[in-house]
Amino acid sequence: MKTMIASVKGARDFYPQEMAARQWLYERLRKVSLRFGYEEYDGPFLEKLDLYAAKSGEELVREQSFCFEDRGGEMITLRPELTPSLARMVAQRQSELIFPLRWWSFGPFWRYEKPQRGRTREFFQWNVDMIGVNSPEADAELLGLAAEFLREVGLKPEQVIIRVNNRRLMDAQFAALEIAPHMRPAVLKLIDRREKMNAAAWDAYALEVGLSGEQLEGLKRLLADGDLWQQSDDLQRVFSVLEAMGLREYFRYDANIIRGLEYYTGTVFEAFDVQESRAVLGGGHYDNLVADVGGEPLAGVGFAMGDVVISLVLKKYGLLPERWPGVADVLVTLFDMERSTAAFAFAMQLRRAGLRVVVYPEIAKLPKQFKFADRVGTRFVAILGPDEVATGKVTLKDLVAHEQETLTQEQAIAFVQSRLGTV
RNA sequence: GUGGCUGUAGCUCAAUGGCAGAGCGCUUGACUGUGGAUCAAGAUGUUGUGGGUUCGACCCCCAUCAGCCACCCCA
Numbered sequence: 110m111k112t113m114i115a116s117v118k119g120a121r122d123f124y125p126q127e128m129a130a131r132q133w134l135y136e137r138l139r140k141v142s143l144r145f146g147y148e149e150y151d152g153p154f155l156e157k158l159d160l161y162a163a164k165s166g167e168e169l170v171r172e173q174s175f176c177f178e179d180r181g182g183e184m185i186t187l188r189p190e191l192t193p194s195l196a197r198m199v200a201q202r203q204s205e206l207i208f209p210l211r212w213w214s215f216g217p218f219w220r221y222e223k224p225q226r227g228r229t230r231e232f233f234q235w236n237v238d239m240i241g242v243n244s245p246e247a248d249a250e251l252l253g254l255a256a257e258f259l260r261e262v263g264l265k266p267e268q269v270i271i272r273v274n275n276r277r278l279m280d281a282q283f284a285a286l287e288i289a290p291h292m293r294p295a296v297l298k299l300i301d302r303r304e305k306m307n308a309a310a311w312d313a314y315a316l317e318v319g320l321s322g323e324q325l326e327g328l329k330r331l332l333a334d335g336d337l338w339q340q341s342d343d344l345q346r347v348f349s350v351l352e353a354m355g356l357r358e359y360f361r362y363d364a365n366i367i368r369g370l371e372y373y374t375g376t377v378f379e380a381f382d383v384q385e386s387r388a389v390l391g392g393g394h395y396d397n398l399v400a401d402v403g404g405e406p407l408a409g410v411g412f413a414m415g416d417v418v419i420s421l422v423l424k425k426y427g428l429l430p431e432r433w434p435g436v437a438d439v440l441v442t443l444f445d446m447e448r449s450t451a452a453f454a455f456a457m458q459l460r461r462a463g464l465r466v467v468v469y470p471e472i473a474k475l476p477k478q479f480k481f482a483d484r485v486g487t488r489f490v491a492i493l494g495p496d497e498v499a500t501g502k503v504t505l506k507d508l509v510a511h512e513q514e515t516l517t518q519e520q521a522i523a524f525v526q527s528r529l530g531t532v
Numbered sequence: 533g534u535g536g537c538u539g540u541a542g543c544u545c546a547a548u549g550g551c552a553g554a555g556c557g558c559u560u561g562a563c564u565g566u567g568g569a570u571c572a573a574g575a576u577g578u579u580g581u582g583g584g585u586u587c588g589a590c591c592c593c594c595a596u597c598a599g600c601c602a603c604c605c606c607a
Contacts, residue, residue, distance in 0.1 A: 222606080
């Protein structure tokens with residue numbers, strides 16, 4: 110084999126089989142998005158570096174995104190996330206858009222990270238946002254949409270659970286523990302890291318952050334309290350709506366859910382594969398989406414889901430279809446040179462009747478042509494040999510039913526359509 | 533960005549420092565107008581890449597690339 114140029118690190122090839130899986134996923138999330146009245150949109154794949162520098166940490170952008178200088182000397186970034194583009198798009202037309210708006214998107218993103226299982230440098234992400242509203246009911250709708258997607262793809266609450274918390278609730282609890290406001294970001298980070306450290310190391314880390322022993326004990330009590338949500342009016346209303354939607358079983362209150370992002374101000378949530386505690390999707394409520402890019406403050410709620418982890422999870426639970434429908438319904442064989450024009454003509458009739466048809470592209474032995482049909486998964490094989498052409502007929506074999514009949518061409522079309530259930 | 537494990541046929545993997553193999557898949561035939569099954573025969577490798585040690589390297593050493601695992605991060 111000649112030397113081959115390797116693909117870019119962390120990028121994936123989508124062979125037809127993988128493309129079918131991607132399309133399958135897209136169709137399902139699209140279906141759920143539309144069912145809830147969300148409109149599809151997209152931003153540009155290229156953005157100015159400044160757009161992200163304004164919001165995210167500069168270091169993150171510089172070290173974890175693909176940046177380059179264009180010919181005019183401008184720093185351009187392959188979009189690492191959609192939210193800043195969304196904020197700009199909303200701000201640009203803030204006075205003419207109808208709020209609350211419900212938008213969703215599915216497209217490629219790039220992050221310059223070290224690839225490993227479940228993490229690639231090029232990935233697809235589903236983004237769903239409701240903007241211009243500030244209510245627990247809006248949060249609940251979006252949570253419900255996320256859960257409905259899980260249900261739609263066949264994931265059960267025992268497999269993937271959505272853990273929910275609320276930043277304001279946590280803030281009130283911190284105040285009750287007399288944790289000073291300036292320490293709260295560090296405490297949030299502390300909580301975020303809890304599941305990744307052993308208990309003793311975490312305790313030490315907590316004291317290092319500046320918590321007193323008493324505060325640490327209080328914090329632990331708080332994190333273990335599964336009923337804490339009852340002290341939050343927001344969460345009571347969120348869970349009540351989810352209950353009414355019949356999706357309550359997908360959700361669990363968990364004080365450990367914080368989310369790294371600074372702009373979340375209210376309800377936050379993360380869906381996890383229960384077995385591996387791997388994050389499948391995440392999001393939350395924000396008070397101010399567009400002010401950083403020059404608009405008037407707007408509240409909203411949104412979440413994002415990458416295609417990589419959800420695909421791994423679906424595959425693990427056997428929910429990704431293994432076999433995709435074959436590329437065609439009918440293979441028309443070529444018998445010999447003299448009979449080939451009849452084959453091409455018949456194939457065209459089948460296509461005009463709405464069937465997916467391939468003609469074997471060279472004259473070959475019938476066993477070879479049948480084998481090809483079997484392997485690519487066409488259900489029917491049509492033969493126009495000397496006998497058929499002489500009588501204006503066609504022999505049609507159903508490879509699934511192991512039956513064949515010699516019919517007129519009109520009968521043959523009807524035969525295939527009825528067996529495929531397309532009529 | 534840090535540390536670790538792994539890289540051998542299209543795929544999954546063997547091979548004590550001494551002739552590079554198996555299963556699956558693939559090609560052809562048994563079968564000149566009929567796929568899957570069976571049987572037979574056949575093809576396929578610069579052992580990721582580049583150096584080094586050695587009489588001799590898939591094996592040992594160094595570097596590099598890629599994948600995986602744990603950190604980091606997770607917008």
